[in-house]
Amino acid sequence: MKPETPRPIRLKDYRPPAYLVDKVDLDVSLDPTCTRVRSRLSVRPNPAASGRSGPLRLNGEHLELAEIAVNRKPLAKKDYKVTDVELTIARPPAKPFTLEIVTFVNPEGNTALQGIYRSNGVYCSQCEAEGFRRITYFPDRPDVLATYKVRIEADPEEAPVLLSNGNPVERGTIKGGKRHYAVWHDPHPKPSYLFALVGGDLASIASTFRTMSGRKVDLAIYVEHGKEDRAAWAMDSLKRAMRWDEERFGREYDLDVFNIVAVSDFNMGAMENKGLNIFNDRLVLASPETATDTIFEHIESVVAHEYFHNWTGNRITCRDWFQLCLKEGLTVFRDQEFTGDERSKTVQRIIDVRKLKTHQFAEDAGPLSHPVRPESYIEINNFYTATVYEKGAEVVRMIEKLLGAETFRKGMDLYFARHDGEAATVEQFIQCFEDASGIDLTQFRLWYSQSGTPELVCGLKYDKAKKTAELEVEQVLPPTPGQPNKKPFHIPFKIGLLGANGHDIDLQLEDGEEVTDGLLSLTKRRQTFRFTDVPSRPVPSLLRDFSAPVNVTIDLDDPDYELLMAADSDLFNRWQAAATYATRTLVEIVRILGSGKSTARGQRYAKALRAAVSSDGLDPAYRAELLRLPTQADVARIIGKNVDPALIHRAHKQLSRLVGRTLGDVLEDFYKSLADKGTFSPDSESAGRRALRNSALTLLTARGGKRDLALLSKHYSGATCMTDRAHALYLLAGIGGKEGDRALQHFYDQWKGDHVVIDTWFAAQAQSPRASTLKRVEDLTRHPLFSLTAPNKVRALIGSFAAGNPVQFNRPDGKGYAFVASQVLALDAINPQIAARMLGTFRSWRALESGRRAQARKALQRIAKTKTLSPDVKEIVSKMLEA
Ligand code: PHE
Ligand code: ZN
Numbered sequence: 001m002k003p004e005t006p007r008p009i010r011l012k013d014y015r016p017p018a019y020l021v022d023k024v025d026l027d028v029s030l031d032p033t034c035t036r037v038r039s040r041l042s043v044r045p046n047p048a049a050s051g052r053s054g055p056l057r058l059n060g061e062h063l064e065l066a067e068i069a070v071n072r073k074p075l076a077k078k079d080y081k082v083t084d085v086e087l088t089i090a091r092p093p094a095k096p097f098t099l100e101i102v103t104f105v106n107p108e109g110n111t112a113l114q115g116i117y118r119s120n121g122v123y124c125s126q127c128e129a130e131g132f133r134r135i136t137y138f139p140d141r142p143d144v145l146a147t148y149k150v151r152i153e154a155d156p157e158e159a160p161v162l163l164s165n166g167n168p169v170e171r172g173t174i175k176g177g178k179r180h181y182a183v184w185h186d187p188h189p190k191p192s193y194l195f196a197l198v199g200g201d202l203a204s205i206a207s208t209f210r211t212m213s214g215r216k217v218d219l220a221i222y223v224e225h226g227k228e229d230r231a232a233w234a235m236d237s238l239k240r241a242m243r244w245d246e247e248r249f250g251r252e253y254d255l256d257v258f259n260i261v262a263v264s265d266f267n268m269g270a271m272e273n274k275g276l277n278i279f280n281d282r283l284v285l286a287s288p289e290t291a292t293d294t295i296f297e298h299i300e301s302v303v304a305h306e307y308f309h310n311w312t313g314n315r316i317t318c319r320d321w322f323q324l325c326l327k328e329g330l331t332v333f334r335d336q337e338f339t340g341d342e343r344s345k346t347v348q349r350i351i352d353v354r355k356l357k358t359h360q361f362a363e364d365a366g367p368l369s370h371p372v373r374p375e376s377y378i379e380i381n382n383f384y385t386a387t388v389y390e391k392g393a394e395v396v397r398m399i400e401k402l403l404g405a406e407t408f409r410k411g412m413d414l415y416f417a418r419h420d421g422e423a424a425t426v427e428q429f430i431q432c433f434e435d436a437s438g439i440d441l442t443q444f445r446l447w448y449s450q451s452g453t454p455e456l457v458c459g460l461k462y463d464k465a466k467k468t469a470e471l472e473v474e475q476v477l478p479p480t481p482g483q484p485n486k487k488p489f490h491i492p493f494k495i496g497l498l499g500a501n502g503h504d505i506d507l508q509l510e511d512g513e514e515v516t517d518g519l520l521s522l523t524k525r526r527q528t529f530r531f532t533d534v535p536s537r538p539v540p541s542l543l544r545d546f547s548a549p550v551n552v553t554i555d556l557d558d559p560d561y562e563l564l565m566a567a568d569s570d571l572f573n574r575w576q577a578a579a580t581y582a583t584r585t586l587v588e589i590v591r592i593l594g595s596g597k598s599t600a601r602g603q604r605y606a607k608a609l610r611a612a613v614s615s616d617g618l619d620p621a622y623r624a625e626l627l628r629l630p631t632q633a634d635v636a637r638i639i640g641k642n643v644d645p646a647l648i649h650r651a652h653k654q655l656s657r658l659v660g661r662t663l664g665d666v667l668e669d670f671y672k673s674l675a676d677k678g679t680f681s682p683d684s685e686s687a688g689r690r691a692l693r694n695s696a697l698t699l700l701t702a703r704g705g706k707r708d709l710a711l712l713s714k715h716y717s718g719a720t721c722m723t724d725r726a727h728a729l730y731l732l733a734g735i736g737g738k739e740g741d742r743a744l745q746h747f748y749d750q751w752k753g754d755h756v757v758i759d760t761w762f763a764a765q766a767q768s769p770r771a772s773t774l775k776r777v778e779d780l781t782r783h784p785l786f787s788l789t790a791p792n793k794v795r796a797l798i799g800s801f802a803a804g805n806p807v808q809f810n811r812p813d814g815k816g817y818a819f820v821a822s823q824v825l826a827l828d829a830i831n832p833q834i835a836a837r838m839l840g841t842f843r844s845w846r847a848l849e850s851g852r853r854a855q856a857r858k859a860l861q862r863i864a865k866t867k868t869l870s871p872d873v874k875e876i877v878s879k880m881l882e883a
Contacts, residue, residue: 329392
């Protein structure tokens, strides 16, 4: 018998809801294993559903139904039907009515962390995407918008703090002080996925914000007792984000309070529940001793991201989950812009592009490739992906490029004005930009429906006699699952031509069309641009500022890259030239090593890097980016097929050593001159200095000399902040030996009592390329501080091994795959969402050489054969194995 496969949900089957809910009244009585939820809904047939109201179907899962009444009259058993996933009332009233339902849920037993659960004793909720149905029966879809009034009741000792969305209304004590309650009201209609509640014994820090129209907002961040001082940076970030959204987008906050709560167990980074954001505590808590600069930066951007959702996601939400990028892509775009404004624009662009390529390009090149707006899904939780988020942000950025900043802002204003209070679609979003600009974006819409990374195959011909340069561009659109043939995209392609001295040549098109800011517009499969008055053979600087999420290939020589690295006026592309040059050098070394020969290649690249990183007038943070070699995964992606991760690892080591040697004096100079003086500050300038110093240290230690190792050990033991300490720990764990073990032991002793910081200890060991790592990771799964029920632990240990340790995960004996597969299966019974994510680390398995590919297939088949898989894991594993 074939096991039952859940039916895919399709975009084209969208129908408006048959019934609307205008008001939700919830009364939640918190109890560890038996929480009672009383819900009173004001329901009415949806006039837009063209009179076909019929039965009322409510979603509901893992619920115990106790009572149900319509217009205060209990329903007879025959009037409704309950299954594992829904409750149906066959003949509800044709006029508006109230529906009262009482359900019971078990927070303590909830390991999936969707619905109401407990984390470290704190009651909290997670409803996106479909968690509200684990709290009560409800039309749990984003196009049903209601106002919520929520009463929460609890034991005052267990949960002195009681929070929900909106503004506080009332609180009090009952039952002679044995219980207490709080009432919250959210006046803004919202979909059920934005509902949240929290009950727990938490400490908090408070502040206020004065909005642009002069309203005062009370801000609070709730954390574990004793961690209050670690919440200051998140608070500071929040206030800067609130101000920025007013200044940059004219968006003002709309409630009297804004609360953030940090919890330890959370499936994702954070959640934008209206007025009550819930965060993974690793993205709230930071002090110089406990958090790296990267974490500080991450906190800043996620706090901003969740806050920005208040307008892009909450005030204007999504009609259905296919429109997820409407809120996520747009909000990532907004948080990236924020960080760029707060820090360095160029460095931020480099970081974002690096992330896009590592995660999204890899996803798009494998079996999990899907469009920014998918057309079907089985489990929506599987679509919180790099494609929806990061590529979704790039698509918004391309609109800005095509329209110009000012017109883009007009389009955003129109979007806010036109769709405030609505559940919108991608079409409606694009329409606003068409209306604001008069530009036809019909072809541009393909970015939402066609998957895969376009490749721009370019060629440049120079005619010395005519002084013309011809740039040919062909869009090569690789086939992706379900999409064998594709139409050409509308692509903003920003370019420059460098003269022999490295200066930009004025771009003059032969047909007289003007080129503003180097921006060409690609719309056809093949296009040629003829530039006139080009005095000498130019070197092309293509895709400046990464104007579109595409790959560019062009046949350039080493000296061309060297010129771009030294002189490109576009600093992003200067970095890109260095990265491309490094990658092609690495690919070449891999090829030579693969043929059994040895090579000393890389000298030219190293010399060019030396010159580039020593150029005048560059920020330390930017220099640090130049010094960061492409990752092994990046090289694997470029190689694309028959990948041998062990060879890539060797090549990477070899080039790192060569760079360390060639740049030795420069690196030592950075290391010595940039040491922190005075007290730690997380600002971007200080962070940039530390980043450069640590980048230098990485390359210096790659030389592998005694003195280098001594320097590294001293860096560890003398570290005065977590940035330096953690950086050294990763390097030492990678080297191993006595020094490595001593550092790991020291770190463990110091931080074993801190559940956030200790994750660095797990991750550093999981990422070590040493042959003993798998054994160590297996042992660590039995460590008392490890737990499969804590997503952060799973990500730190298993995630770091599978996604951050290419050489050991991809052991030729297949034991790395087998281990991760076993963990996925164990996790699936606990938390399917996290299990599916861990399984995603296999996404590039088809690109491996045949031996490893066979081993990976075996591991995946073992998962696929397992009987009781969740829909989450089942969907991913079947995609992975589809031909
Ligand atoms: N919507 C959250 C964000 O991006 C992510 C999230 C999705 C959190 C699903 C929890 C569950 O900001
Ligand atoms: Zn988001």
